[in-house]
Amino acid sequence: MENCIFNLPDVQASKPSVPINLTRVGVTNVKKLVEIKRKDKRPIVLISTFDIFVDLPSDRKGANLSRNFEAVDEVLEKVLSTPVYEIEQLCSDIAHNLLGRHEYANQAEVRMKSEYMVRRSSPSTGMKCQEVVNIFAEASAVRGHSDNDYFDVKKLIGAEVVGMTACPCAQEIMRDKAATELSELGVERDTIIKFLERVPMATHNQRGRGIISIKVAHDFDVSLESIINIIERSMSSSVYEVLKRSDEKVVVETAHKNPKFVEDCVRTMADNIVKEFPNLPDDAVITIKQINEESIHRHNAFAESVSLMGELRKEINCQ
Template sequence: MTLPDVQADKPSVSVDLTRVGVSNIRKHVEIMKEDSDRPMILLSEFNISVDLPSDRKGANLSRNFEAIDEVLERALEKPVCEIESLCVEVAKEILDRHEYASRAEVNMESEFSMKKKAPVSEIRSQDIIKIFARAVATPEGVRNRVGTEVKGTTACPCAQGIMAERIREILGDIEVDRDKIDLILEEIPIATHNQRGRGTISIEAPVGYDVPIEKLIEIIERSMSSRIYELLKREDEAEVVEKAHKNPVFVEDAVRNMIAYIVDEFDNLPDNALVTAKQVNEESIHSHNAFAERVAELGELRKEIK
């Protein structure tokens, strides 16, 4: 008996759909890094979709499950070095399996574990970082995106400037020499309010260009006032606080720092690589958050930063 293909029927409302798919597919993915002899196990979540023409009632969603299961099974047989390459492979296969589609999209999110050493005691702890990848396949080719979200701390330059003037007045009132006041303000970190910041970078480029996640993580951490750590001794806390207060940055500064580092570090990428840099600061003395973002092609950013 031949079963009817109801998805192939004509819909009652003939409208194209941009995305039809399945979400929240959770899978274990093994990633092999060059500097490790053991694979990294990621618990990952996938969202996969295709476009749907107006003359078709539905998509064959079971094919998405088949494609992702088959690709991941193959990935277990050989090392996978980047999560974006896995998304590219799945996207291409999904497009092949849906003959009516002109676009297939795969999104993947995972949590990435990194070992960190405290700055003074060098005590070790783990940091859990969000990483994500996306691949879009069309008959013209495939573009892939990789990114990460990293937490850090920022110290407010504005409040620090206000506090510095108050300290200058107090020291002047007790007749401290002006030269000594300048030296004190230069050498001793001035109080200010802090924020826990969440920096995000994603870079989208044609397949074949290398965008290491570890480098994106490093750039985001360098763009804030200081890194944060899961475990710190007292001497480490002093070092982190001093470093942050000697390097105050606005939320806008953090994004601009990211852009400058990206332009400097990724000279291998083409001008049409799409860069998104975003910073969200969770304020400590305000009830709101602050954010800044830049989205632009790398060629445009290169012209701005000369």
């Protein structure tokens, strides 16, 4: 008998029983080792998680998902010979590659998140420690209608940093109580005022999580280090993994001298973004969030601002 050769059908290319367009089809939680170069510094090695998607037209049953893995691997192999300095650029390159491999797709989306270690020194003794910061990046590429080789790309870079906040409202209550008690003990009013100026009153604290993301066109780069520093400076105090007693004193005193509501943190971040990024284009999308894990309540406090950079500049500069 002659051998029979069968051509396997391309099941993904067949027509679905319910022909509707799908916004995202892909794979999630793909873990890869990523090396990011730094000028005049040692490279950073990140254990990163990727979510990778393309859109799917109504006349196609499925996407060729293996091409998503091929796109990531190809770009990461390229990194070995061509240095990559920004994680958002890495996502952009993968999105480009996805559209090249999925000829039926009009848009591709890549999301990446990693834990990033930053070196810090405690505020009093200068003890060296490492702090974990969550960083993330995204890129979306849309195929041009007139030129099949043109892709409109948007990039997003962001970070989430843990800090500490002190409640202004409870502190004002304690200030009033302290002033009343000192007055009943016969302390003069001027002395009470001086004392309250020097010694911050007790209040309840929160572990705060500040989040900033900046979405820009493909030809503009945003400093991740600057984003991290802005978030850290926008809460009542930074927190540290290792502290001696004198360090604890500084952290607690700093936080209580700088009490902030969750709304204050978001507005401070917005102000610092405008100051730190004067060249950021007006159409950049700025998303700022603050989540405070309350210590005397079961709920968390939340505040958010989403705006274009031009709108944010106008609001802040008009004050």
